[in-house]
Amino acid sequence: MEYVNPEGLRLDGRRPMEMRQLRAEIGVVSRADGSASFEMGNTKVIAAVYGPREVQNRSQQMNDQALVRCEYSMANFSTGDRRRKTKGDRRSTEISLVIRQTMEACILTHLMPRSQIDIYVQVLQADGGTRSACINAATLALADAGIPMRDLVTSCSAGYLNSTPLLDLNYLEDSAGGADVTVGILPKLDKVTLLQMDAKLPMDIFENVMQLAVEGCKAVESHIREILLENAQTLVIRQGYGS
Amino acid sequence: MRGIRLSFSNTQKLRLEKALAQLESLSSKLNSNATVIVADKIPVDEDAALKGHGTLEMGNDVVASVCGVVERVNKLVYVRPLRARYKPEIGDIIVGRVIEVAPKRWRLEINFSQDAVLMLSSMNLPDGIQRRRTAVDELNMRSIFVENDVICAEVRGFQHDGSLHLQARSQKYGKLERGKLLKIPPYLVKRRKQHFHHLDQYGVDLIFGCNGLIWIGEHVDVKDAMVEDQVNKSDPQNTHSSSLPGSSEEPTDTPLERRQYICRIANAITVFSALGFMVNLDSVMETVTLSLSLNLGVHEMLEAEFHVLVAEQEAERRSTSTRRK
Numbered sequence: 031m032e033y034v035n036p037e038g039l040r041l042d043g044r045r046p047m048e049m050r051q052l053r054a055e056i057g058v059v060s061r062a063d064g065s066a067s068f069e070m071g072n073t074k075v076i077a078a079v080y081g082p083r084e085v086q087n088r089s090q091q092m093n094d095q096a097l098v099r100c101e102y103s104m105a106n107f108s109t110g111d112r113r114r115k116t117k118g119d120r121r122s123t124e125i126s127l128v129i130r131q132t133m134e135a136c137i138l139t140h141l142m143p144r145s146q147i148d149i150y151v152q153v154l155q156a157d158g159g160t161r162s163a164c165i166n167a168a169t170l171a172l173a174d175a176g177i178p179m180r181d182l183v184t185s186c187s188a189g190y191l192n193s194t195p196l197l198d199l200n201y202l203e204d205s206a207g208g209a210d211v212t213v214g215i216l217p218k219l220d221k222v223t224l225l226q227m228d229a230k231l232p233m234d235i236f237e238n239v240m241q242l243a244v245e246g247c248k249a250v251e252s253h254i255r256e257i258l259l260e261n262a263q264t265l266v267i268r269q270g271y272g273s
Numbered sequence: 274m275r276g277i278r279l280s281f282s283n284t285q286k287l288r289l290e291k292a293l294a295q296l297e298s299l300s301s302k303l304n305s306n307a308t309v310i311v312a313d314k315i316p317v318d319e320d321a322a323l324k325g326h327g328t329l330e331m332g333n334d335v336v337a338s339v340c341g342v343v344e345r346v347n348k349l350v351y352v353r354p355l356r357a358r359y360k361p362e363i364g365d366i367i368v369g370r371v372i373e374v375a376p377k378r379w380r381l382e383i384n385f386s387q388d389a390v391l392m393l394s395s396m397n398l399p400d401g402i403q404r405r406r407t408a409v410d411e412l413n414m415r416s417i418f419v420e421n422d423v424i425c426a427e428v429r430g431f432q433h434d435g436s437l438h439l440q441a442r443s444q445k446y447g448k449l450e451r452g453k454l455l456k457i458p459p460y461l462v463k464r465r466k467q468h469f470h471h472l473d474q475y476g477v478d479l480i481f482g483c484n485g486l487i488w489i490g491e492h493v494d495v496k497d498a499m500v501e502d503q504v505n506k507s508d509p510q511n512t513h514s515s516s517l518p519g520s521s522e523e524p525t526d527t528p529l530e531r532r533q534y535i536c537r538i539a540n541a542i543t544v545f546s547a548l549g550f551m552v553n554l555d556s557v558m559e560t561v562t563l564s565l566s567l568n569l570g571v572h573e574m575l576e577a578e579f580h581v582l583v584a585e586q587e588a589e590r591r592s593t594s595t596r597r598k
Contacts, residue, residue: 063358082358082386093435096386138329138338144435145386173311176357178327178338181312218312219331258310262340265355266308267297268549269460270591 033191033203041202042071049186049198049246054166054257056174064175068167071200072157077167079175082145090146095139097146100130102164104153125161128224132165132185132214135223138178147177158204159187161212165224166250173258182254183223185214186246188239190231195239197246211236213243217251279577292584299591307344309337309352317350325351359384359459359484361437365428366468368449368482369439371418377411379418381426381439384459384484389437391426396441423449425480425488445469451527452478452490453539457546459485463553470554475534481552487542489535491527533571537561540574544583556590 050071059065062078085091102125151164165185189199191208209231214224315335329338341352369381381389426439470479480488541560
């Protein structure tokens with residue numbers, strides 16, 4: 031199948047290095063300490079953060095740092111064919127773990143000993159790149175909850191089809207069977223916290239694809255920062271500092 | 274904005290925007306560039322600056338680790354978070370809920386990262402006598418507080434193991450009954466000299482817990498209860514005959530009017546927290562008076578129109594207070 035046509039356009043009309051439209055909103059769950067929704071094109075996820083709060087399972091309590099937990103789930107209506115998914119299937123367990131480890135790397139857990147932070151992410155619409163969207167949503171929700179972090183983790187995926195590196199794959203491109211590289215970075219520190227790839231790629235091509243994904247992460251970062259700053263300024267005005 | 278999920282009509286939307294723009298113009302003069310978000314660089318004049326909460330050293334720079342406002346006190350630079358859970362300080366007055374009765378202590382949920390502990394030995398027993406707590410007292414703990422009771426107490430301090438201890442060594446602390454508990458974000462409650470308020474005209478008690486839990490209840494006269502207790506003790510025959518309606522044991526009904534006042538105050542605070550304004554006694558009372566003067570029903574306070582009115586009133590209040598300065 032042709033994923034990039036001779037004019038250099040992809041199936042959904044994007045250029046190979048073009049991202050889907052990003053949209054983010056903060057404060058979508060009223061009872062949570064922090065929450066956000068994040069959209070990349072047709073992929074839409076929602077994240078809620080609770081905590082730091084008392085550890086539910088005493089035996090997991092740590093005296094020098096906070097416990098970070100994460101639960102990933104997909105809504106039944108999120109995919110094309112509606113099906114009931116069991117909660118603890120392999121895929122969601124794996125993604126939960128990936129998100130947890132990525133977020134743990136940037137949260138300053140040592141500042142909140144003997145407590146736990148719960149991150150719940152749910153996919154409302156799946157159209158490829160749910161992993162990245164979940165990480166971005168979780169970052170926003172954590173920042174909204176006022177949890178101290180080293181940096182804002184952002185994530186983006188890239189792939190390689192028809193011998194072209196493609197940024198931000200959608201579902202069709204994702205299921206084409208080509209390589210799918212998901213990268214998560216700490217933009218200010220310039221460090222990689224997540225790197226996943228299924229399928230194989232030659233080394234030199236892999237480097238190109240990864241570079242593309244890193245560029246995507248930086249684009250996501252600038253978008254997230256804008257949203258966060260805007261939100262912070264509204265809060266400052268509402269609370270009325272300086273008046 | 275968070276919390277507001279109402280359908281505004283077009284004029285209401287415009288009026289709300291206008292009020293908020295007025296607020297913006299009032300506050301933007303002072304700190305437009307003091308707002309930082311995670312990993313933003315904080316300009317520091319010298320190397321000798323002290324790095325406080327919410328900051329992080331990254332290479333040679335000082336960066337923020339939370340979203341907030343940069344504050345500087347002499348050499349200290351810190352970031353005050355805009356949204357966070359409650360962070361206790363010694364002497365804070367808090368409202369919490371009992372979640373467990375444990376040996377010699379109660380555990381309270383207070384919206385902090387851990388549960389707080391109220392020791393049996395750090396509270397005055399209802400009989401008011403200072404004495405050692407015996408095993409009998411320990412067995413009777415459930416007669417004082419049981420699970421799910423709402424309690425008001427004071428932060429005593431942190432223990433060596435990091436747990437938070439509370440105390441309730443006065444008649445004004447203790448179980449809260451016959452009223453309404455409201456949960457708002459803790460950053461909307463400022464620490465003040467006075468957190469207990471008795472609103473005489475409504476016969477209502479208002480407690481602003483520093484942890485964002487607010488109690489609005491029927492007024493209980495603490496001192497009178499003590500006097501009455503003493504009277505009761507002095508001549509036990511008399512109690513049976515005359516003073517039943519006044520005694521604290523008697524579950525008299527709260528009059529309907531007072532219940533409506535309680536709900537009115539609660540709704541005023543709800544509107545304030547939905548709009549994200551700081552909650553304090555004066556502004557809440559102003560809002561209650563506003564709703565009364567407009568003859569609004571209690572439920573009508575939660576509608577879009579009243580949100581707009583409150584926003585306009587707040588803009589007005591802040592602009593007059595800045596003009597006075």
